[in-house]
Structures are given as structure tokens and as C-alpha cells.
Amino acid sequence: MHIDDRFDELIDTLTGFQQTWLVCLGVELGLFEQLRAAGHDGLTAEELAKRSGCDPGPVSAWVSAADAHDLAELRDGRLVLDEDTAMILLDEARPEFLGGQFVHSVIASLDWSGMVDFFRSGVPVRARPDRYRQSIERLTVQDVAVFFQEALAELPQLVGDLAAGGRVVDIHCGGGRWLIAMARRFPALELVGLEFEPDSVARARGNVAAAGLADRIDIRHGDVTVLESTSGFNLAYFQYALHQLDDAPAALRTAWTALRPGGRLLVLDWALPSTLQELRTRQGELILGVQLDELYQGTSLVTRDGMRAWFAKADLPDPLVIELPSGATLVVAERA
Numbered sequence: 001m002h003i004d005d006r007f008d009e010l011i012d013t014l015t016g017f018q019q020t021w022l023v024c025l026g027v028e029l030g031l032f033e034q035l036r037a038a039g040h041d042g043l044t045a046e047e048l049a050k051r052s053g054c055d056p057g058p059v060s061a062w063v064s065a066a067d068a069h070d071l072a073e074l075r076d077g078r079l080v081l082d083e084d085t086a087m088i089l090l091d092e093a094r095p096e097f098l099g100g101q102f103v104h105s106v107i108a109s110l111d112w113s114g115m116v117d118f119f120r121s122g123v124p125v126r127a128r129p130d131r132y133r134q135s136i137e138r139l140t141v142q143d144v145a146v147f148f149q150e151a152l153a154e155l156p157q158l159v160g161d162l163a164a165g166g167r168v169v170d171i172h173c174g175g176g177r178w179l180i181a182m183a184r185r186f187p188a189l190e191l192v193g194l195e196f197e198p199d200s201v202a203r204a205r206g207n208v209a210a211a212g213l214a215d216r217i218d219i220r221h222g223d224v225t226v227l228e229s230t231s232g233f234n235l236a237y238f239q240y241a242l243h244q245l246d247d248a249p250a251a252l253r254t255a256w257t258a259l260r261p262g263g264r265l266l267v268l269d270w271a272l273p274s275t276l277q278e279l280r281t282r283q284g285e286l287i288l289g290v291q292l293d294e295l296y297q298g299t300s301l302v303t304r305d306g307m308r309a310w311f312a313k314a315d316l317p318d319p320l321v322i323e324l325p326s327g328a329t330l331v332v333a334e335r336a
């Protein structure tokens with residue numbers, strides 16, 4: 001490759017970093033939301049600032065940058081957002097939702113000030129601030145969409161069983177978004193959420209109460225060991241959580257024991273690429289970016305074989321491992 005072409009590619013990466021910040025600001029401040037509401041007419045910078053409750057100075061710079069970065073288009077001084085971009089950045093119920101990934105990338109990297117030290121010492125930072133967990137909640141709304149649109153499509157029998165009712169537990173439920181979506185989709189279910197971080201417990205309880213579902217969703221403070229004193233679940237679910245635990249096989253074993261006969265254990269997670277070919281895809285780039293953040297905090301994503309190995313180590317039956325269209329991995333085991 002000619003050096004000029006390589007230079008251009010790397011400049012793209014540099015401006016991509018700026019673009020990530022522009023998107024994050026646009027999502028967090030509601031700028032995209034206001035532009036979408038304005039439709040084809042778009043908004044001037046002044047109108048956008050007023051409607052989003054921001055200062056016109058920086059918003060004016062953001063408007064120019066948004067056009068320069070092809071996030072939206074300036075037409076006669078009015079910024080117009082196209083519907084495809086709006087859907088990808090704003091629609092949380094779509095598997096293509098990326099707004100949360102932009103916010104999470106920015107928030108996570110704010111904590112990387114110790115990354116150089118981590119590379120030298122190999123000693124991770126264990127504690128992340130509350131804002132990090134809030135950004136995880138934004139990130140994993142995409143997982144909720146993937147679960148409903150891709151995972152359930154693979155499991156018609158489960159859909160039928162859940163429609164009839166039963167008990168479901170979300171282990172490490174974060175802000176409780178999956179539980180709320182499940183309660184709405186399956187009105188006969190009773191649901192339990194376990195969460196270990198106090199700030200996430202408070203957010204989950206707040207979200208559940210705001211959804212008017214406090215009578216059906218019980219958020220308990222604790223980790224998977226809470227399940228040692230309870231049983232009879234039809235479904236135990238780990239969403240983007242198992243790989244972060246110190247002892248994933250032990251957690252699987254405990255969850256398995258809490259299932260009733262015929263009950264299912266589901267894991268939804270994102271696998272590390274297993275081959276060089278997989279590594280060199282867009283998905284590979286994204287996953288390896290996330291992996292750096294995982295390692296920094298002392299956790300790690302694993303390959304699909306790694307997920308199977310957790311089940312073997314827990315002495316559970318070999319699970320069904322399904323690659324979903326989004327690139328997420330679904331692991332399923334059913335108790336006889």
C-alpha cells in the first residue's frame with residue numbers, strides 16, 4: 001500500500017475518534033432526538049440549542065462538525081438528520097442500536113488514565129465508577145433487543161413455555177431492563193433480578209417501580225449465591241455478566257441447581273474471535289476494543305469454546321451454542 005493511502009486510513013481513524021465523541025454528545029444531550037423530531041425541515045443551530053436546553057456556542061460548533069463528519073446534513077443553514085441514522089443511534093428496541101455503544105466507548109475510555117500503568121504492571125483497576133455501570137445499562141439495551149428479536153426466534157419452545165407462566169431469574173440484572181421487557185412480553189411470569197452493585201440495585205428498583213411492575217419483579221441485592229436458598233425456576237439468564245464473574249462455572253452450577261426439571265439456563269454474551277479471519281472483521285475490531293477495557297478492569301471476554309468449557313467445568317450437559325445474526329452468542333442448556 002502507498003504511504004499516502006495508509007496515511008489517509010489512519011487519519012480516518014483519528015477523525016473516527018472525534019466522531020465518536022460527537023455522537024456521544026448528540027445522544028446524551030438529546031441533539032439527535034430534537035433533529036429527528038424536526039423531520040425534513042431540520043433545525044438551525046440556535047433552534048437546536050434552545051430545544052435541547054444547551055448553549056448556542058458549542059451547539060453551533062457541533063452542528064458544523066456533524067455535517068463535516070456526515071452524521072447529518074446542513075441544508076440552507078438547517079441541520080437535517082436522516083431516518084436511518086436516527087434509527088441506529090436512537091431506537092433502543094432495534095438489534096442495530098448503536099447509541100449505547102458510542103456512549104459506553106466514551107465513558108469507559110474516560111477511566112483509561114491508568115491504562116499505560118496497567119500495560120506495564122498487569123495490575124487491573126477493579127473498581128469502576130457509577131457512571132461506568134450507567135453506561136453499561138445504555139450498552140446492554142442492545143442485548144435486550146438482540147434477545148427478543150434474535151434469541152427468542154431460535155427458541156420457539158421457550159416462548160410457548162414462558163407464555164404459560166412460571167418463574168424467571170436474571171442473574172446480575174444491572175438496571176433491570178431485560179426483566180421489565182420480559183414482564184411486558186410475558187404477562188404470566190414472576191421475575192427475580194439479582195444484582196451485586198448497590199447503585200445498580202437502586203437503579204433497577206427505580207426502573208421497575210417507574211414501569212409499574214414492582215408487584216411482579218423482585219430485585220434482590222446479592223450475587224448468584226442468593227439462589228442457593230431458592231429453586232423451581234423455569235429460566236435462569238446471564239446477560240453480558242458471566243464472563244465478568246470470578247468463577248463462571250460455579251455460578252452456572254448454582255443457577256442450574258435452582259432450575260426446575262425442564263428449566264433452561266441461557267447465557268447471552270459476546271465471544272472473542274476464534275480465528276484470524278474472524279478477528280479481521282468489523283465485529284472482531286469492536287470486540288477487541290471492548291476486550292481491552294475488560295482486561296483493564298480485570299475481566300475478560302472468552303471464545304465460544306471458552307463458554308463451552310465453563311459448562312464442562314461445571315459438570316453440566318454440553319450446551320447448544322448459537323451464533324446470532326448480530327454477532328452475539330447464545331448458549332442454552334436444558335435440565336432434564
Ligand SMILES: C[S@@+](CC[C@H](N)C(=O)[O-])C[C@H]1O[C@@H](n2cnc3c(N)ncnc32)[C@H](O)[C@@H]1O
Pocket residue numbers: 136137140143171172173174175195196197200223224238239240241244245246
Ligand atoms: C456488565 S454487567 C451486566 C448487567 C446486566 N446483565 C445487563 O445486561 O445490563 C455485569 C454484571 O456482573 C456483576 N458482577 C461483576 N463482578 C461480580 C462479582 N465478582 N460478583 C458478583 N457479581 C459481579 C455486576 O454487578 C453486573 O451486574
